[in-house]
Amino acid sequence: MGAFNEIPNIRQEPDLKNDLGGTNDIYYLNCALNGFENEISMRSQALKFIDEKELSALNLAADFILCVKSAQNLTSDSDVFDPAKLNEITALMQTKSKKMQENSSVISQKLFSCMHSVAVFSRYLVASFYRSKFTSGVKFSQLRAARLKNGFYRFENTIYVPLHVRPRPLNAVLKQLLALGDAEYKFDVGTIFYLKRAQISKEDAEDSLALFRKILMRNHAHCIIKALLDAEILPVLVKPLEHAVNLAEFDGYHKFSVGEHCVLSVKFAENIKDKFVKSLCDELCLEGRTLLKLALLLHDAGKGLGGDHSVVGSNIFRAYASKLNLSAKAVNIGVTLVRYHTLMNDVANREDIYDQRTIFSFISKLGDPQTLKLAYIVAYCVINATDEKLYTPYLARLLRELYGICLQSFEDENLLDEAARRVKKELSIRRNAKFAALNENLKEKIFAIRSNLLFAKYQPDGIISIAQTAQNADKLSVQVQNHQSLSIEIYAQNYPNLAVLLSSLAHLDLGFMEIFELFDGKFYVKLEFNKNVKSSELETLKNLIEISLKSGASAQINRPIILKGELNFDPNHSQEYAKLGINAKDQRGLMAYVLGVFKEFDVKIANARIQTVKNRTRNLLLIQKREGVDLGEILKLLESE
Missing domain, CATH: 1.20.120 (Four Helix Bundle (Hemerythrin (Met), subunit A))
Structure with missing residues (x-):
C-alpha cells in the first residue's frame, strides 16, 4: 500500500x-x-x-x-x-x-x-x-511551486489535495478540475476521496451538466472522467450509467465491467495508435470530438436493462445528449453510432465485404460519409477497450478496407454491381503508370482474369503486382513473410492441393485464406495466420508447404462435427459465386476437411475467411459455381449425421 x-x-x-x-x-x-x-x-x-x-x-x-x-x-x-x-x-x-x-x-x-x-x-x-x-522531505519552496491556483497540488503530473481540506459543492469541485491545464494527470487517492465527498445538490444539476460537457471538450478528458468514476461521482453526472457501473460482462471478450469499459474506450479515443484512424479523428471539429467521446461513454449504457442493448442505449443517448445542448444533427449521428457501435466490426469479420448487398446494407444504416468516419473510430476504440489483443494487424487492414469500399460507394449515386465495379477498376488500371510499362501480352492477360472479386478487392497496383509475379513464377512459387503474423503467398500452375497443405499446417491458427484463378491456368493463393513462427522454423516450413502442394494424395483428416444448423448456404449469392457460412465448434483440421470435400467434386473455392472466437470458428467461403455439380451433395458430406 x-x-x-x-x-x-x-x-x-x-x-x-x-x-x-x-x-x-x-x-x-x-x-x-x-x-x-x-x-x-x-x-x-x-x-x-x-x-x-x-x-x-x-x-x-x-x-x-x-x-x-x-x-x-x-x-x-x-x-x-x-x-x-x-x-x-x-x-x-x-x-x-x-x-x-x-x-x-x-x-x-x-x-x-x-x-x-x-x-x-x-x-x-x-x-x-x-x-x-x-515527513515528506519536500521543501516549502517546492510545495509553494507545486500549489495550483485551484487549491490542488501537482507533483510529476499527479494531483494531490491536503487532507484537512473540507468537502465542497460538486460544481465547485468540477470547476477546480476544469482549472487544471489540459494535460494527462493521475490523481492521488486523497484527491479521489476529496471528489468522493463532494456535496451534491439537485438545484445545481443543470450547471453540473454544462461543466461536464466542458470536461468532454478537453483533449485529455478521460483521466478526469476516470477519477470521477473512481470517486463514484460519474453516475451522478451521467445518470444513464448509474445502473451500469460495476455491471459485469461475462461474455469471454470484455476484461472489465461496463462502466470501466466505457471510460476506457474514451481513453483510446484520446490515444489512438493506428495512424490512419488518428488522421480521421484529427479531422473532426470540436463538437465532433465531443460527440465521439459521449457516444463512447454511453455506447453500452443499454446493458442490463433487457432487450437489445444497442437499441436501448441509442434511446438513452438521445435523451441525455439533448440535455448537453448538442446540435440536433450531432445528437442524431450519436444515436446512430450507439445503435450500430458493433456493426462495422461484425461486417468486417463475418460478411463478404466485396458483395454489393453487404455494402449497401451497411452504408444504408449509417447514412453519410461523416457518420461512417465516426463509426470507424468508434469501432477502433470499442475493440481496443474490450481487449487490445483483439485489434490485430489483420483486423486493422480489414476495417480500413471496408471503410475504403464504403467511402467509394457513398461517392456513387447508385451502388455498382460486380461487372460495373470491375469496369471502373479496369479504367483505373489503364491510367496507371506501372500498367503502361507492361508488355502488351501481360496487359491482355490482366483483363482476361475472370474473377471480378480480384478487381473488387485489390487496388490497381496490387493487381498489376500479382499479375507480374504470376507471369514470372515457375510451376510453383511460395513466398513466406513472418513479421507480426505468418503470411504465405502461393503462385501455382494448377489448382493447388490446399486440403493436404492445410492438413499439414493444422497446428497453426489460420485466420484468412483467398484463392483466385489468374491466367494461363495459374492460381494465386494467400494464407494469413493469427500468429508468427520462430525464425529457425521458416526453412522447414517452406519445404513442408512445397511438398504438401505437390502431393497428389488426399488429406487424411478426421471428419469434424458440423451440425445442420451450423451451415448457412446461399446458392444465389452472386452471378459467379455461391456462399457457404460455417459456424461450428473449433476443431483441428476442419478447413482441411472442407476443402478436401470440395476437391472430390472438383469445385474451386474463390475466397475464404476464417475467424475463431471463444472456441467457435466462423468460416465464410465463396464457391465458384460450376454446371453439373450438385452442391446439395457436398453439404450432405459436410454435415454430421
Whole structure:
C-alpha cells in the first residue's frame, strides 16, 4: 500500500484474496492502522480520518467480500471468482433478484462495487495515517511551486489535495478540475476521496451538466472522467450509467465491467495508435470530438436493462445528449453510432465485404460519409477497450478496407454491381503508370482474369503486382513473410492441393485464406495466420508447404462435427459465386476437411475467411459455381449425421 496515484480497473474474474480490493487489503489495513499504537480495534484509528457513515460503508463492503469469498471457496475451493459458479454462489447467499436484473448479476455487480470501495478506503486510510507519522522531505519552496491556483497540488503530473481540506459543492469541485491545464494527470487517492465527498445538490444539476460537457471538450478528458468514476461521482453526472457501473460482462471478450469499459474506450479515443484512424479523428471539429467521446461513454449504457442493448442505449443517448445542448444533427449521428457501435466490426469479420448487398446494407444504416468516419473510430476504440489483443494487424487492414469500399460507394449515386465495379477498376488500371510499362501480352492477360472479386478487392497496383509475379513464377512459387503474423503467398500452375497443405499446417491458427484463378491456368493463393513462427522454423516450413502442394494424395483428416444448423448456404449469392457460412465448434483440421470435400467434386473455392472466437470458428467461403455439380451433395458430406 505504497504510492497510490492511479486506481487500476478490477478484472471480471478477480482473485478475492490477493487482487485490488480483496481480503488481503482488509488484513493489511488492520495491520497498518495498528502499526504505531497498541490498539486492538481499527475503528478508533479510522474515525480520525473518516466519519461513522463512511466507516459503516467500508465494513459492509468488507463483510460482503468475505461472504462471497466463503461461498466461492465452498463451490470451487478457489479464491478466484468464477462466473460459472454464480448460480451456486447466489443460492448459498440467498440473493434476491432486482427488477430487470438477474440475481446472479446482482451478486457480481455488488462484488465489484465492494472491492472498489475497499481498495479506495483502505489506501486512503493508510495514506492519511502514515502521512502524519512521516515527513515528506519536500521543501516549502517546492510545495509553494507545486500549489495550483485551484487549491490542488501537482507533483510529476499527479494531483494531490491536503487532507484537512473540507468537502465542497460538486460544481465547485468540477470547476477546480476544469482549472487544471489540459494535460494527462493521475490523481492521488486523497484527491479521489476529496471528489468522493463532494456535496451534491439537485438545484445545481443543470450547471453540473454544462461543466461536464466542458470536461468532454478537453483533449485529455478521460483521466478526469476516470477519477470521477473512481470517486463514484460519474453516475451522478451521467445518470444513464448509474445502473451500469460495476455491471459485469461475462461474455469471454470484455476484461472489465461496463462502466470501466466505457471510460476506457474514451481513453483510446484520446490515444489512438493506428495512424490512419488518428488522421480521421484529427479531422473532426470540436463538437465532433465531443460527440465521439459521449457516444463512447454511453455506447453500452443499454446493458442490463433487457432487450437489445444497442437499441436501448441509442434511446438513452438521445435523451441525455439533448440535455448537453448538442446540435440536433450531432445528437442524431450519436444515436446512430450507439445503435450500430458493433456493426462495422461484425461486417468486417463475418460478411463478404466485396458483395454489393453487404455494402449497401451497411452504408444504408449509417447514412453519410461523416457518420461512417465516426463509426470507424468508434469501432477502433470499442475493440481496443474490450481487449487490445483483439485489434490485430489483420483486423486493422480489414476495417480500413471496408471503410475504403464504403467511402467509394457513398461517392456513387447508385451502388455498382460486380461487372460495373470491375469496369471502373479496369479504367483505373489503364491510367496507371506501372500498367503502361507492361508488355502488351501481360496487359491482355490482366483483363482476361475472370474473377471480378480480384478487381473488387485489390487496388490497381496490387493487381498489376500479382499479375507480374504470376507471369514470372515457375510451376510453383511460395513466398513466406513472418513479421507480426505468418503470411504465405502461393503462385501455382494448377489448382493447388490446399486440403493436404492445410492438413499439414493444422497446428497453426489460420485466420484468412483467398484463392483466385489468374491466367494461363495459374492460381494465386494467400494464407494469413493469427500468429508468427520462430525464425529457425521458416526453412522447414517452406519445404513442408512445397511438398504438401505437390502431393497428389488426399488429406487424411478426421471428419469434424458440423451440425445442420451450423451451415448457412446461399446458392444465389452472386452471378459467379455461391456462399457457404460455417459456424461450428473449433476443431483441428476442419478447413482441411472442407476443402478436401470440395476437391472430390472438383469445385474451386474463390475466397475464404476464417475467424475463431471463444472456441467457435466462423468460416465464410465463396464457391465458384460450376454446371453439373450438385452442391446439395457436398453439404450432405459436410454435415454430421
